[in-house]
Amino acid sequence: MKILVPEFNNPIMKQAMEAFPEIEFIETNDLQDATKKLSEGAANTIVAGIDYSSRDVLLAFRDQIPLKSDYFSSCFIFEKEGLHFALADGGVNKLPNKEQLYTIVEDTANTFETYYKETPIIAMLSYSTNGSGGKNPDLEKIHFVIDEVRKNHPNWKIDGEMQLDAAVNPSISAKKFPSSEVEGKANILITPDLNSGNILYKALEQFGGFVCAGPIIQGFEKPLADLSRGSSLEDVILTIKVIRSKI
Numbered sequence: 001m002k003i004l005v006p007e008f009n010n011p012i013m014k015q016a017m018e019a020f021p022e023i024e025f026i027e028t029n030d031l032q033d034a035t036k037k038l039s040e041g042a043a044n045t046i047v048a049g050i051d052y053s054s055r056d057v058l059l060a061f062r063d064q065i066p067l068k069s070d071y072f073s074s075c076f077i078f079e080k081e082g083l084h085f086a087l088a089d090g091g092v093n094k095l096p097n098k099e100q101l102y103t104i105v106e107d108t109a110n111t112f113e114t115y116y117k118e119t120p121i122i123a124m125l126s127y128s129t130n131g132s133g134g135k136n137p138d139l140e141k142i143h144f145v146i147d148e149v150r151k152n153h154p155n156w157k158i159d160g161e162m163q164l165d166a167a168v169n170p171s172i173s174a175k176k177f178p179s180s181e182v183e184g185k186a187n188i189l190i191t192p193d194l195n196s197g198n199i200l201y202k203a204l205e206q207f208g209g210f211v212c213a214g215p216i217i218q219g220f221e222k223p224l225a226d227l228s229r230g231s232s233l234e235d236v237i238l239t240i241k242v243i244r245s246k247i
Contacts, residue, residue, distance in 0.1 A: 003044065003046070023240070048226060061220060073103060089190075121187045122182070122188040123167030
């Protein structure tokens with residue numbers, strides 16, 4: 001397995017690479033050089049972003065690497081003390097339409113299932129739980145996605161719309177959403193837009209003390225990773241583990 005690394009000399013990247021002696025890490029001149037080499041088949045993937053902004057990384061990916069579907073998205077993987085879950089989309093889609101939101105769910109569930117070998121339990125997050133917030137177009141998008149996922153992936157569990165506490169706390173779920181198949185045991189959290197997704201991701205990382213992989217970039221013909229500029233050594237190591245599972 002070969003990984004292209006534009007920020008090869010970053011001290012955190014150096015330490016992370018030492019944890020994977022079985023992987024060949026290839027230094028590149030910059031992002032454009034990395035994406036060109038990947039498109040030419042020189043490696044399996046790129047891990048970048050610890051010194052570059054997400055905008056620069058995503059534009060480089062978009063300009064050189066073909067998409068395998070109509071949309072691309074991102075997800076984060078969180079781990080702490082035996083707990084693990086995925087969150088999307090906190091890195092790419094500002095205000096996804098219903099088709100984009102469906103793709104975010106499908107790609108994130110596939111990423112989670114590939115890495116953890118567990119059945120996805122997906123919570124569609126909102127300010128509202130099971131109609132408590134009335135009607136609006138954002139909730140209609142969520143219900144469209146739930147119907148499509150249930151039709152196309154009957155082995156996955158999905159429900160919503162729901163507030164975060166109902167998604168992850170069984171006793172609150174039993175009170176607020178007793179009919180939910182998620183039952184307060186969500187392992188995948190889907191936010192309605194980039195604002196909420198990015199704020200929640202940063203809060204989990206900064207206040208919650210989670211190790212965070214990603215964002216893992218989904219929807220391209222190659223698996224890709226765009227690290228945060230605030231990534232720790234543990235974050236980078238987990239990111240490499242997740243991206244390795246997708247190859």
